Amino acid sequence: MLNFKHLNLLLAILLIFVQASFAVEAAADNGPLIRIAIAKDIDAVEIQMTGAYEILNPLTRESLESGMKFTPTVVTKGKSGLMLGNKQFAVNRIRFYCRRDVTVGVNNKERRYRGFVDVVVTPNNKLLVINQLEVEDYIKGVLYHEVSNRWPMEALKVQAVAARSYALYQIKASVTRDFDVTNDIYSQVYGGRNSERYRTNLAVDGTKGEVLMFQGKVLPAYFHATCGGHTENSKELWPRESLSPLEGIRCIYCRESPHYFWKRNLQLKEIQEKLNAKGLKIGLIDDIAVTQRNRSERILTLIITDKQGQQLTISGKDFREIVGPNIIRSNNYYVVMQGYYCDFFGKGWGHGVGMCQWGAQGMATQGYHYDKILQFYYPGSTIKVIKGSDSIRAY
Ligand SMILES: [Zn+2]
Incomplete structure (x- = not known):
């Protein structure tokens, strides 16, 4: 039987627990939050939450629904607001929060996220899915x-x-x-x-x-995968990012990288078509010549000559972007013409700025x-x- 004395003791114990949990919350300083767009321009997203959950309007903080298990539900745009299955909510942004993870399914691919997940109706009537969580958990x-x-x-x-x-x-x-x-x-x-x-x-x-x-x-x-001997000056890629820690250094430590050397054989017709698709005028390619390199040996300019003798001067950065940054893996290479084809012999993988x-x-x-x-x-x-x-x- 509980008497008054027992009740007091119980209250005292409870108080200690409450204080302890507050102390933990106050001590848990996990840094700022970050917002990641995990899906853009989609029509539907499936949300699932196992464990204590809450669905709310993040603008008013009004709770729309809560419970212990939120079975897989498709979220779509309704006539006015968002639909959770058959239920309509007159809001353009809904927040899903679970004590464990929020499972998000887009195009039959499911992933679990810490923090909370917002589904937003964008001005073009599509859905944007944003995961917000602590930077520490994001880095993980x-x-x-x-x-x-x-x-x-x-x-x-x-x-x-x-x-x-x-x-x-x-x-x-x-x-x-x-x-x-x-x-x-x-x-x-x-x-x-x-x-x-x-x-x-x-x-x-x-x-x-x-x-x-x-x-x-x-x-x-x-950062980038492998510099191939010298990191790049950030100014070469982004003129506004001129910072002395990003000016480029000689690196001898990536020689064991599987990306240190690369080779790619490409059809000249394919290169021509890619250049043409970007509005650059060039006929059947006869020659690709590297004309200028920077301090890190990366290519500044190339001159491409076609069979009619017409020439196109293009920056190494643009050429790599147009042909494909994972086809031409870095901007440090030389070209050997082989009839209808050409060989690229290169070093490194990535833009080369910062850490290798x-x-x-x-x-x-x-x-x-x-x-x-x-x-x-x-x-x-x-x-x-x-x-x-x-x-x-x-x-
Ligand atoms: Zn390196």
Whole structure:
């Protein structure tokens, strides 16, 4: 039988629990949040949540529905607002939150996401799906797509700091947009919880909040697979990104990379068609000549001559973009004409700016610590720990 004394004791114990849980919340400073567009311009998305969940209007914070299990439901655009299965809600944005993950299915592909997921009706009457979560958790869903989870821990930590810095830079640059980054190669490939691995998560936790700074601002810490001997000056690709840590350095550590050398045989007709499709006038190609290279040996200009003697001068950057950045893997190559074909013999993979991932792997294998590797690839930058309470816009 409970008497008054017992009740008091029970209340006291409860109070301790409540205080303890508040203390945990206050101490959990996991840094700023990031918004990722995980699906764009779609007509339907399937949402599923297992565990305590809530569906709400993020603008008014009004709860629309809650429960313990949200069975797979297709979300579409209704006459006015959004449809959850057959139920219509007169809102153009709905938030799905689950204590565990939110499972999102697009075109029969399902992925699990931490944080919460918003489905938004866009002005063109399509759906946009945004995942919002802590940057730390976002990086955990990125690393697996960038590096092998079997690489040395120091190389994984290098990637964690670079990816986090790049993400924070994007958050700052996207204040007026609906989202900060996309989940594809135009930002960093992000696969949600399905992409998390034990060792990559360790690397994120082991560098918690650490970002690269230069002159008081977050450094856009670009990276690429393999530089092939010298990293690129960011100014060559993005004239506005002229920063001394991104001016390019000589790298001897990526020689073991499977991408150090590459070769590609292409049909001249195929190159001509791609150039023509972009409105560049050139006939049947007779010759492709490299006429100018920069300090990192990457190609500045090419002159393409057709059978009629007509010439086209094109930048190495544009040529690679038009032919295909994964066909011509880098901008450092030479060309050998072979009749109707030509051979490209090149070095490296990627734009070449910032950290060389295979070089970082090489340095880590030789025993370098992650901070030394970061200083090598981003000379002059420093590491700073950013907390959630810090205003990211200030950087
Ligand atoms: Zn390298």
